[in-house]
Amino acid sequence: MALSVEKTSSGREYKVKDLSQADFGRLELDLAEVEMPGLMACRAEFGPAQPFKGARISGSLHMTIQTAVLIETLTALGAEVRWCSCNIFSTQDHAAAAIARDSAAVFAWKGETLEEYWWCTERCLDWGEGGGPDLIVDDGGDATLLIHEGVKAEEEFEKSGTVPDPNSTDNPEFKIVLTIIRDGLKTDVRRYRKMKERLVGVSEETTTGVKRLYQMQETGALLFPAINVNDSVTKSKFDNLYGCRHSLPDGLMRATDVMIAGKVAVVCGYGDVGKGCAAALKQAGARVIVTEIDPICALQALMEGIQILTLEDVVSEADIFVTTTGNKDIIMVDHMRKMKNNAIVCNIGHFDNEIDMNGLETYPGVKRVTIKPQTDRWVFPETKTGIIVLAEGRLMNLGCATGHPSFVMSCSFTNQVIAQLELWNERKSGKYEKKVYVLPKHLDEKVAALHLGKLGAKLTKLTKSQSDYISIPVEGPYKPAAYRY
Amino acid sequence: MALSVEKTSSGREYKVKDLSQADFGRLELDLAEVEMPGLMACRAEFGPAQPFKGARISGSLHMTIQTAVLIETLTALGAEVRWCSCNIFSTQDHAAAAIARDSAAVFAWKGETLEEYWWCTERCLDWGEGGGPDLIVDDGGDATLLIHEGVKAEEEFEKSGTVPDPNSTDNPEFKIVLTIIRDGLKTDVRRYRKMKERLVGVSEETTTGVKRLYQMQETGALLFPAINVNDSVTKSKFDNLYGCRHSLPDGLMRATDVMIAGKVAVVCGYGDVGKGCAAALKQAGARVIVTEIDPICALQALMEGIQILTLEDVVSEADIFVTTTGNKDIIMVDHMRKMKNNAIVCNIGHFDNEIDMNGLETYPGVKRVTIKPQTDRWVFPETKTGIIVLAEGRLMNLGCATGHPSFVMSCSFTNQVIAQLELWNERKSGKYEKKVYVLPKHLDEKVAALHLGKLGAKLTKLTKSQSDYISIPVEGPYKPAAYRY
């Protein structure tokens, strides 16, 4: 792999597929801005004061049109930004091109190899002299992981002279991470520690990354403050639910053109993502069956008329399989062998290990026929029947379609902007320790409020006497912290 | 008012409408037991050990068929029980009769006056010599309120010799409470304090009562431990949501036979109750408009295609109005005057003050025409048009129909049984202080699990390796405490 950074005429670094797509990206950015009222309101409210003046922000988050509007909101507030994607298939090349040309350093393209992916991540974190970023926007936690692993390796190296051994792991991706860190040690033995020292904090976008953060918090391994954006109501109950309700059928249709009506669809997991997927499939006329480990979520599905069975019960009868669990080993190659011809298998959960891609790829005699990019038919030698796997088991809505639509991402990303502002503004106050925080309720409600006007909504106002009666301030917050919505 | 307690042949006290309805009640109880697998599982699991042996339980909770199954679960576990309803219209007389005859002391009938209501509450708490109950099952907090007000009055009386003055309040209901307490002081100046001393704790069923408890906890006024059953997921996200989705249209249809399809329906509030109501109306073919103060809930409604407007915007165009807020003064008489002829106005929120019944009743020249019990047409003198008010502004699903169906109440009431067991088992351990507690997640999940078999569901089991991967025990709990479902 010999990747080289390119530079714009103004000297900003980038590596994208094709800079000439920048005009097309800009046109779509213009459309997206109209659909992202929360971000535009942030520009209007905070832009004049330039609160991010002097701040370096590194982002590792799907490099899409919507993310481009986020990036240009951060720059509109004064930040310098470097960016990479958090998924090898999720970059929209025209979005990357527009940002690279106009606004920030971007290292991302659709269809990276794993080596390229981590090269991009490293580039994104590398601000040259003076260490790394002041702030990180993370999705899934890979940027955070790299720094933590880097620091660990440096400390080990300082202590014992040992360098990380890529062969110590079977995980092909972690092998790459260790290689990068090992190679980094050769040029600067304090590289990641310098990053850590400069870092004010990270705001994390998604369930998987948040889970990692809480685990690090628990073991005391967390090196800097983190804001859990995922658990803002206006993120997890919107982007996960309504976003997937939109983008799951979008991905299915673009990838396969299959008629959803009449089909039997299995959704593995009935969390917010699963709820959105099941709703979309049901509404499109599929008969939906859900698999669940959690009896409460299972009972919720049943109350919507959705059957709860195990994957084994239905594996040979269903037409569409969607994993949404955030866990691993949900659909194994042994399941796939038993499926109907041309059953569709896809993942919208987070990592590709929800589907046993490794088992599939190494199945003796299996044949892969690529219908089109991100749509592969895998034919089993015994039966000559095939299954259709989307996006190589990675996020199908980003790999096969364009991810969540702008409006719902505006909710998520307005939380990101607010979280980044909060970390930056409080960087010297000591308000945030090396722990994981959620945004306070009133900011969550503010994010929602910024999105109502676009939809023509008119809120009711509490009277003073009503406010007294229920002991809730007229201007909110309106719910206790534990309220479930 | 000269009410007198009656006695069964076995000497148990009661006051119900008609004991001869006991056979009918028993038949419906038999049906309900099949629909309440959680309660029946409690009988099977805990019954043999008779854990409530020696416990006196007083309950103030709608005296319906479902509650009857709860009561007989408590007695099956060894408890002695006294019961009253927490709403003047919600008693099902055949249920009350069956319980009075067979299982517990009941003081409840459909259509109590407010005086009768509080007489029943007092009877329910009065266990004769030795003070009051060991445990309270409360709904809306009236039993808890009476004890707290009683204790306050006794302490004031001891200190200053002052007795409560019913004329010190404008609230007609509180006037009655004060009268009862005042009269009680004449016979026993330690009556409520004795109750308090014996009391192990209360488990509270509903949002309104829980709110009162937290307020008392905050001011330090809470006299005994309380378990907040309402905020068990298997309660608030089931009974409130799916229960109302069932019972709102049921009440509308029984009261008015009105066709819901094609109508414009306004739902005030989009919490769990509002969500259930809006879903039911939408599915039945109404065009639903929601009013909200909370931008997050408003945005949720919008994502379901529901318009958010203020009541003023739509008051003269809508056909059906439902209050679900838990607040007061939602629909005022000035709104009602502007409504279409035969617009339907009802409340499923908690208290009747969501609708300005007082304003309506005292409106000059207004005429009330009772179509049938709980269905009144109020005609305004200026326009000669009328509106139809259900259940006199009280809970329309209990006043006009039969409340929530058995299956969903089995979820709620299994939480009650578990909460009562927890309080009783830990009565000497000091585990519970004078605070408000929620049940731990694993018990919440257990409640759900007890209801899956009846619906033919089959859960998936985590493998050891999956359990390790996501750091969640194979047997649960499966979600963090703040998870929103």
Added chain:
Amino acid sequence: MALSVEKTSSGREYKVKDLSQADFGRLELDLAEVEMPGLMACRAEFGPAQPFKGARISGSLHMTIQTAVLIETLTALGAEVRWCSCNIFSTQDHAAAAIARDSAAVFAWKGETLEEYWWCTERCLDWGEGGGPDLIVDDGGDATLLIHEGVKAEEEFEKSGTVPDPNSTDNPEFKIVLTIIRDGLKTDVRRYRKMKERLVGVSEETTTGVKRLYQMQETGALLFPAINVNDSVTKSKFDNLYGCRHSLPDGLMRATDVMIAGKVAVVCGYGDVGKGCAAALKQAGARVIVTEIDPICALQALMEGIQILTLEDVVSEADIFVTTTGNKDIIMVDHMRKMKNNAIVCNIGHFDNEIDMNGLETYPGVKRVTIKPQTDRWVFPETKTGIIVLAEGRLMNLGCATGHPSFVMSCSFTNQVIAQLELWNERKSGKYEKKVYVLPKHLDEKVAALHLGKLGAKLTKLTKSQSDYISIPVEGPYKPAAYRY
């Protein structure tokens, strides 16, 4: 059986349950009028001209509140009316009372025996001297049947002197019909022929009756013109579909209070009635399975995500069974024996023979426990488990609830009024032969138009140039005759 006709102070005949319910009936009539804009528009448009002056109308159609508004529309247009119900359980006694007291001769009460039912039908057709009615409003065709069978018997008697032999049939209901005709022959051998001669025509309400009419038309047996109201779009695609969508869950809830969410519900038949039922159950959260003989209807169900199986496949797993076929022998006693404990079995199709009530009643050792009127639990001796049968297998929405709501019945009944007017106005023109007719499209569209204002709808108008372009008159009709909507 010794039934006797009663008379109002004005001398009009009647036989109802309780005339004192007339006031209550009138209150509900007042409400219903507001919900029946089509009928009220007919009163306004045609009333002044008194087009039915001199016409005698006999109706055999569920004697409900909605039918009462129809009757008073007919009388408002100048007709004299006699009425009976077409179902032994469907009469609403307060509606019958109000009409009997105020407007027409009524012979109907809830819970007639079969003998009483046919006595009422005969009374309804008997106008004393001068033969029978000029016009019949029929539902299911029983009034039409009686006249046809009567005429046949009279002709046979004239020819051969033979009188009908009730023992010639096994069908208990037809036995009664033959008895009535036989007894009638004793007093007047030309009774039914006189009726036939006077009769201008019949308008038939429902699928079953229409099917009978077409069969008679085919064999040449039809004795007078008939208008098929059922196949007006504004009847069959509204009342059957939206009416049942409303009244099926209403009946289920009133009869059993069962929670529909989470249950498995089997709908036998996916015609308009079945579509309405399936939609209602699905929306309430049941998992719906449909049985069908017709592959087109089956494919429609599949497109909505509904599984198509045979009754045998699901009989032991489902919780709710609904027949909607218009055929017989759908659910047999052998099916019922295999059902889960407390499975609910009901019919909304037309006749009670969709369910094998005879097989159930005569099953050796079976025990019937009446929970409440129209709700019976039948316990099988082998298993001691029981099933719950609604309305004794007859129309459950009319037996257990109040039938279709006013608004949708206004569509159906406006068609009836227009059909009756058409028959009456053309009685001398020869326009209608002894055949079955449907109303012309423009009248069907008119019925719909009369119902839009109440729902706040605003139609678009064709421009002249658009009208030319699609060759459709500006004022309609807008669709070809075969259009399916």
Added chain:
Amino acid sequence: MALSVEKTSSGREYKVKDLSQADFGRLELDLAEVEMPGLMACRAEFGPAQPFKGARISGSLHMTIQTAVLIETLTALGAEVRWCSCNIFSTQDHAAAAIARDSAAVFAWKGETLEEYWWCTERCLDWGEGGGPDLIVDDGGDATLLIHEGVKAEEEFEKSGTVPDPNSTDNPEFKIVLTIIRDGLKTDVRRYRKMKERLVGVSEETTTGVKRLYQMQETGALLFPAINVNDSVTKSKFDNLYGCRHSLPDGLMRATDVMIAGKVAVVCGYGDVGKGCAAALKQAGARVIVTEIDPICALQALMEGIQILTLEDVVSEADIFVTTTGNKDIIMVDHMRKMKNNAIVCNIGHFDNEIDMNGLETYPGVKRVTIKPQTDRWVFPETKTGIIVLAEGRLMNLGCATGHPSFVMSCSFTNQVIAQLELWNERKSGKYEKKVYVLPKHLDEKVAALHLGKLGAKLTKLTKSQSDYISIPVEGPYKPAAYRY
């Protein structure tokens, strides 16, 4: 325009975008076959007998993957086939390539000019010596139109020597038709009459074409028999309804990525297409408003909770506008000027004149910005706000997505195969006159039956006694001709 026909190595003519896409097309054809059980069943049932041996079939119907499976079904039954698309944007180039290479003469590509479009149509009908095709598969009636206009011109020319004058019409498309015919007259004055003489008949796919046929039938202008495939239930109630329910959101999402949830969407027309569109938008979370001229369809929408307003009422508030009427001048430039910024305007009805594209294109100062092919933003000079028009006002589901999915097209196209077989088999029997016919009910039911197995459905069978009772043969047809489904 200088288009030239190309030839495959086997000598078959074609003109497509890029023959090298044939492999990709073949892969998608393989997938589609699995989703088109009706067509595959036709191959299995009829293929061996080669019924189309000797038949020349010309088709003018969107050249998509699904149509490719139709074409190869016709060739599998022995036909020779020539094909063109019936819409300038609807061709899928990889489908055209695969068919051109492997199976039939194809003249079609995505993005034809109108001149190119009619050149393709002419090529499709031109079988060289011996006149034209034996059979036509038509969609919208353009092939049929060309022959009828050609014959008319030739007869006029023979009579009066007059050639058609393209300048006699303002309609730019008809100008091209006249030019082609005029030029044709120069080479062969009997060209179209020879076609007519050979022609056995046409089967027409869609509402618009069917309407034209009935108009010609009425005036006696129809030159050959026609089978109206559109009005097979398994076509119009499936493809129009369920097809659009699938492909409308697909087109919206691919073209604009806009979030549908929360938006206000206006659907003009509530026929089958409008019903499918409204359902899709509602289910995706939009608030849907329908405009209608027909009161019956309007009342149907109201029963689903959909508001009926005029376009004028909502033009400035809605976000998405969809025309589905089959009429012209639905959304005029004056409407478009009043829309919100970035309102989306699209047509799924049939012709592009539902939207006033001409008014838009000629609006003074308007600016067109092409975001990507088929997605244009038109900016008005006064407001600088723009609207987004999809597929230049033509069928957006074909222009912006891939049209209806395979499964539903299998229903439609199985009707086409059966219709073509019927015409061909009866070509000498005189069964079909120069009229428009629909397929008999039993064939319609057969089409449905062929699609049930794929969805796992199991039909119920009538017993003999049930069949007798309802006078319907055990094997069907199950419904009278006028049944509306």
